Structures are given as structure tokens and as C-alpha cells.
Amino acid sequence: MRVALFTETYLPHINGVVTHVKILKEGLEKLGHQVLVVTADYNTRKHYIKDGVLHCPAKQMRRFYNFGAAAPISERRLKFIRDFNPDIIHIHNEFGIGISGVMAAKILKKPLVYTLHTMYDEYIYYVAPPLFVGPMTRFSHRYIRILAKSASTLTGPSQKCAEYFKQAGVDKTVNVIPNSVELDAFKPENISEERKAAFRAKYHIADDQMIACFVGRLGREKSVDVILDNWAACITREDKIHLIVIGDGPCKEELEEQAERLGISDMVTFTGMVPHEELPPYLASCDVYITASLSDTNSISMLEGMATGLPVLQRLDPLNADQVRDGINGFVFNGAQEMAEKLRMVKQKTPEELAILKRSVIASVKRSGAEDLANYMLSVYHGLSDKEGSASVTDKIRFMRPAELMKRIKRMQVIARTRRKP
Template sequence: MNILMMTNTYLPHIGGVARSVSTLARGLIQEGHQVLIIAPETYEGKTPSSCPNDPAVIRVPALKRTVGSGFSVPVRIPRSVAEAIDEFQPDIIHAHQPFLLGVEALRFAAKRGVPTVFTFHTRYDFYGQYVSLGAPGLRRVIVSLARGYCNLCQEVIAPSASARTHLREAGVKVPITVVPTGIDLEQYRQGCGDRGRRRWHISKDAFVAGHVGRLAAEKNIGYLIEGLCRFLTERQDARALIVGDGPMRPAMEDAFRLAGLADRVCFTGFLLGQDLATAYASMDVFAFASRSETQGLVLVEAMAAGVPVVALEAAGTRETVRSGENGTLLAPSASPEAFGRELQTYQAMSGECRSAMGDAARKTAAAFSSDTMVRQTISLYEGVCASALQRPKKSAAQFTVSQRLAFNIEITATVLSCIAKALMPGRKREQPGRPSGILVGSTPHQIDEREDAEPRFDPRH
């Protein structure tokens, strides 16, 4: 099977989506499929090639580090890219974002008469500061367009049951299949905590609360800072290990410095591969405060390393963390003080109890292997392609002027419909700091059923 993937974030950019796409692509190639990835240029440079199963990657021109972030924004699709796609002859197109290259994925699929699958990696209602410069009206439009995009695809992949429920409550009507992002379990089982502690100058006997992730507002980093400060202030023999980077790193460093804790907190920056596995192995408990996840990949990675998790109950955590077994799931309303006290509880545990929780964490992670993800995705691809067999593939040349016009009208109608609904007079305004569903401003009980009558593009037309 020839699988075309289109993504706005890919290696060497470090993030959950880039890693998910890379892991899936490599697994598909290992199973004998052909994969071509279309991704924007990045400021980090070209994708490092260190694996025989690395997919072919074509880069498109992009604006780099947009809106003060590490993300790139594609600005145009060169003719050579379209020619490469024609030569590749995809059987299916897998989009990983609904905007920018995601829209181009729909266009390419329409031209060639092949189905489109979309993975809902990101809760866009938590990312308004990047996509709309903080303007509430524009933010509502963006997240409403994400819902509309789902309904233009043949199938949507949700990384968790919570994400699927979120999409259904928001009005997504196409089939949704839950396929959790998988990881290389062996990699995280082989980390060496002693080596990591020597590397980051942490005593072998110190109790370490760790965190891995992008250090940005949408990850609830302000809450995490306060919780860790409370914990470290109460426990003089404890340390914090922070893996990752992002716009809030300076604020974190300042907060720990002002609290007199700077010498007990280590920032490593982004880590990959064995270095990341070593960082997890250096931790005694994993601290996670994000409420914006569709899955929470770092939770699975920590558990694969045998590290129990303290997290806030939310989508992306409730499927993974089981209180008293492999960690603790605190109520969403829990205060940072309560979060810090729970970390103290783990330090006070006996070594035998912590070891049992670590074993339970490893068992939980075993269900999230990359092999399982690849098998489930292949099965989904085969089902989607089987339903498309009755319609012949098209070449770009067969996509007539009238068909192109009809498609663009379909897209425009969907966009205008989403904008109108997002800005509809009388719609309940979202409360600051409390993003709601993919249709911001609506709760599951407030969604107007008339919103489901959205135009849907079908490549068969």
C-alpha cells in the first residue's frame, strides 16, 4: 500500500505529533508498505536519517518559528511536490492536522479519487495563542473549522476514548476509530537511572519528581510550577528534573530562583532516544498537570520506564492513570498545594510500595506498543480503501475544471458554515482560561443539532 502523510510538524521538530508520525511511518515501512511524508521546512534543519525504515520526506517552503513558537507554517506547495505525489500514486492520504497542509491533503485526495484519514492529535481549543493571536472570535472560528474538517474526511483516528467522545459531542459524524499512539517499549525499559543522575549531578539517594514535555501555557505549566515549588519547599532532600523546552521555560527558571530552589531543579532541554529513556529512569515519580491532551504520550513513556504518575484527571490521563495502582489521578479542581502534597506522599512510600506501583505502570504501558498501533492503523487503512474500491483512482489531469470548482465551493461552504456558527449571535461566550469543546463556547448539552447538517466532501463526486 502507498501511504501519503501530510503533517505541519515533523522531525527534527520535537513534539508529540512529530514523534507519532515518525513512529507510525517507520512501522508501516517495516511491514512492507511505502510511505511518503510531506512536511514544512523547519529551523532545526533536515530530518536526521538513522534508521533503515525512515520514510521519504519532501519539504515545502515555510515561515519558521511563527508567533514566537517552534512551529513552521507552510506558505506554498511547489509544482514539484504535486508531481512527486502523482509519481508516488498514493492509495490513501493520512492528514495529521486540519489546517494548512491538512487542507492540501483534501485537495490532493480529491484530484486522485483516494480516501483521506485524519488523526485528531491536538485539542485546538487550548492553542488559541498560536492560531489566532488570542482573539476570542478568531479562536472560536479555528476550533469550529477543526470540527468541519473532520466531517470532510472518510475516517478520523482518535488517540483515546476521551478524544473520541470529545469529537462526537462536538458534532463529528464520520466514523471515529480509537488508535492510541504507540511507543518503543524496549527503549524506555532500558534507561539507566544511575547514569542519568551522575550526568545531571543528582544524588543517588535524592527523591526526584520529573516532568517531560513542551514548556508552554497550554500544558498548564503555571500550575505545575506552583505544585513543584510547594513540594520542594516541604521536602529539602527532593529534586526536580525538567525535560523539554518552550516559551515558559524562563518563567519556570525565574519562579524556582525566586523560591530559592534553583539549585534543586535541573533543566535538560529536549532529549530524544536513549537520553530521554535515561531521564525517565532517573525519576521516582512523574508530575503531569496538562489538561489539553488527546492522549498524553509522555505518561505512557514514563510508565514504560516503571515510573508512577501524579496527574490531573482529564482527557488523555483518565485512560492511563489508575489511582492507587500505577499512580494518582487528582480531581481537575485540585489545588497546586494538593498536587504538591501528593508528590510528598510518594516520597514517603516504602521502597516496596513504589516498586509495586512501578511494575503496575510497566504493565499499563505494555498495551501501548508501537507494533499494536501499526497493526490497528493498517487494518483501518484496509477498511477505508476497501470501501473506496468501487470508485476508480484519478490522476491530477482527470480532475477537470468543473470538478475543481465544485470541490473549492464545497470547501468554501464548509468554511463559511463554520465561521457563521462560531460567531453566531447569542452563542455562549467561553470563560477565560476554561476552553470548552472543539466548538468553543458549547458544552455537550448545548450543541445545536442543526450544526450537524454541515457540507461534506466526497471524492466520489
């Protein structure tokens, strides 16, 4: 089978979508299938293919983590895709490259798979002032509806995606296919004790301190501020539990100031961005993974922590309730007191009990490798019939071009600033 995967960003950038697409590509290729990744690349002025990746000229979007925004329409791009002759077109994002995938599927009369990775309602604040969150949310729902209706089938890494589609007005079955993780890279036995010791030494964390970690982009939607508030309310220095926050983002400075204001800066370490290839010893040096985010679908960072044996402490999230099972791969908390109780419970376990829990956590992600993801997705691909997308898709997509979207956003921001003036 020949599969074209469309993603707005790809290696060397690292995020959840990039990791998902990379692992899916590797899994499909291991099973003998041919894959072409189509992605935006602001470092090139012409389309070219290298190592199975079609690089498309794009504009660098500094405001959005320096990702690239590519024009949705390109005859040259379509020629490369036509020459590849995919059996399936699979989009993983919703902007220039995603729209390009929708249009290619229509023109080439290929089945279109659409995977939703992001709960966009949680990200509206990046582009719209508070006054326009409501209109922009309705706008994004309409956008999602158009893409979903053009797809032959929908997938998402958790039940939360199905609920989001429903809220956006999409009445289609969603295939829930959990994310995968690079299991070998995060196997505890593949990470030396020297590298773990170097981690503690680098951040001056004593051996008698239990370490709880969070890994991810530091934006409001990740709710690291909730963890800090809970920490200040219920964790004491006598508990000897240290919090490591791994990652960077627009809220990093604000979170560091919050820790200082709460008087817990000596119990919290912010590492900043850590290259993905250097992450395994960071995770393996910790004792538990903690998250208060309600925006994640099936966090790959969390899965990477689990692959190293870290039990997860997850804030209660009904739509992700099946991801963390108490006593099997972690514990769910609801509020500061419960969070503290669960942390202390893990710290008080004997070495034998911790070893049993660690094995249980690792076992829970054993079927989260590249070939597993590929096989799950192949079951979806094979279930599709060769049919065209909606005949009116091209017309409906017209008003969603990135340039027009940005014009609307800027116009809203200008209006909002005007209204705020005395």
C-alpha cells in the same frame, strides 16, 4: 497497502506528532506495507523524496518553534503523490500540508483519514490577542469542521479528541487509538546505572532526593505553573522531593521567575531542551512523572516515562480519566494537597513495593509499540471503502489558505493594539 502520511513537521524536529508519525511509519513498514511521509521542509527549494519522505519547500515560521509552512497547492507535489499511488491518505495536521492531503485525496479519489492530535482551543493565545480569542476559536472550529467533513474517517489518541470534534460541530464517530512509544529505547534495562548517576551529578541532586519530572514544551497550555504553585503550597524541603522540568518553550523564563518568586528555586531544576535520543537516562533517573496539563490528549512524553517504569501523577482530567489508573500505573490528584500526599506516598513505599509498582507501570504500556499502533490503524484503513471526499471540499478550503489566515490574524492584532491605546 500503500499509505501516504501527511504531517507539517517531521524529523529531525521532535514533538508528539512527529513521534507518532515516525512510529506509525516504522510499524507499517515492519508489517510489509509501503509508506510515504509528506512533510514541509524549509531547507529545500524543490520537492524531493529521500528514505520514504517527500520533502516539500516551505517557509520557516520562527514564531512557531521554527516549523515550516508549505503552500497547500503544488502540481509537483501532486505528481510525486500520484506516482506513489497511495491506497490511503492520512493527514496528521491541519495547515498547508494537511490541506494538500485533503486535496490530493479528492483529486486521486482516495479514502482520507484525519487524525486530530491537538486541542486547538488551548493554543489560540499563540496567534490571537485576548480580545479575539472568542472569534478565533469559532474560526478554528469552522476550520476543523471542514476538514472533518472531508474525511472518510476520524481518529484521535484519546476520548478528548472525540469531545473536541463534538464541540466543533462534527457529528462523526471518532476511532480512539492511543499513542505509541519507542519501547526499546526506554526500557530500564537498556539504560546504564552510570548514565543515571551522571544525570544526578550534572544537576547536583542528592541520592536521598526523590525526583518528580515533567517533560514537554513549556507553553501555558502545559500548566507547569500549576505544579509550581502546588509545590510551593505543600512540598517542604524536609520532604526531600525534587522537581525536574525538562524542555523549552515560550514560558521557560516566566516559569523560572515564578519558582524564584515562590521561594522554591532550590527544589526545582529547569534543564532546557534535551535531545530526544538523550532523554532515556533522564527519565530513568527519576521516580515519578507529574503533569497538570489539561490540553494533552495522550501525552507521548508521559508514555515514555511509563516505559521506564515511572508511575504518573496526573491532575484530574475527566476526559483522560482512563489513562492513569490509581495504583496500577499512577495516581490522580485534584489540588495541591492531594498532589503532595501522592508524592509522599510514593516516596514512602518500600523498595519491594516500588519494584512491583514499576513492573505494573511498564506492563500498562506493553501494547504501545510500533506494530501495535500499525495494527490498530490498519483496522481503520481496511474498514474504509474507496470513495471520494466532499465534492465541495476544494471550494470550502479556499478561504483557509495559510497566507489569508495570517493576514486575518495580523489584522486582528493591529485592531487590538489600536484599541489598547489611550
